[in-house]
Amino acid sequence: MAEQETQRLIKAYLDAFNASDSEAMLALLAEDVIHDINQGGREIGREKFRWFNAGMARHYAEELSDIAIMVAPGGGRAAAEFTVRGTYLQTAEGLPPANGQRYSLSAGIFFEIDDGLISRVTTYYNLADWIAQVKADND
Template identity: 60%
Template sequence: MNQESIELIQNYYDAFNAGDMDTFLNLLTDDVIHDINQGKREIGKDAFGQFMGGMNRNYKEQLADMVIMATEDGKRAAAEFVVLGEYLQTDEGLPPANGQKYRLPAGAFFEIRDNKVARITNYYNLNDWIAQVGA
């Protein structure tokens, strides 16, 4: 496994957990591709920053139990983790928010270029999340 790529992804998630959006976004290429779980594909650091702004308004999340893997050439990586969250503000098309807490297994796949994240594809079970916050 490529240690440089593993460290990049670890830094990416460390910045996320610290709420350090400047560092978080600086680890992305300008033309980053973001495949949103069960959603559309967005391209560009600005679009990703706007997405994260909405996420940070509606959710308070920490990622735990992180396992990161990378290919030997460092061009691809994957992470598996648990999202420990709180639903703060109702997100469009989703159940009403009232501070519900959730614990959600998740994963992500990455393409890496020039020691930056060039693509991120996130996966989690939306039905599981809805069952946790909709009760």
């Protein structure tokens, strides 16, 4: 896949995220997509990704800004760096209580591309920073 096509694919994925359009995100993923969850496990498959997105939507309202997309030569890999601005809506298991706390943190996603679709999504952010922000706003 050419670099420009990969750039458009990743932009479409992030635009769908910002539009809270999970179905549009899923349409850009390979059926057997690998999803590496920040400081968590690995899930494989579009349906598991669908369930993950549904859980995220229950707990968080987020928007990505300051997005920079980088594409490797040949277009088979890409990365995006951005700022996540969000609201913690509902308490997630094992995390501090939610009461509408706002947060902002730097994050990134690494992507692999196969046959015009995203075949791997690996997300990274500083969970300790996020916890400190929601705890400070909860005191």
